[in-house]
Amino acid sequence: MEGRCTCGAVRYRLTAAPMIVHCCHCRWCQRETGSAFVINAVIESDRIEVEGALDHVMTPSESGRGQEIVRCPTCRIALWSHYPSAGRRSSFVRVGTLDDPDQCPPDVHIFTRSKQPWVVLPDDAKVFPDFYPSPQGVWRDDARRRRQAMMAG
16 A cells, blocks of 8 residues: 655555554544544554655644654645554554555544544444453454564564
8 A cells, every 4th residue: 555645745655454444533633633533554664665754743642642743844744643652663554645545444443432423433333432442352363463563573
């Protein structure tokens, strides 16, 4: 899968499928995106090939530990984020920046306690009012193994 910023100064390629795709409905994501939610494809950072310069911007988060948003230095589009739990080992790629975002529908909806009331989720969706307590039952087995290897490295 390939993606880019709006101006094209940054292009990237995912060299593997995402481990999981989150649709986050928290108020922080709503504010940061100016939308009702954000869809993030979680992947090991070493599985992203980048052409172009990147700007790393620390921003506040609900946890109080912040998040690092990786942006194009020219058009300022957010391409992915890093969270303190895994640091720069994992990237939460903004699915909307992919050339074909249809390839990454959400695997799980999180922080639905603050979901906009007009957003209707599919009946068969995995839904959590906050973050899920464990990857067990949410992540595929192969993705859990990849995450474990990433965290060990």
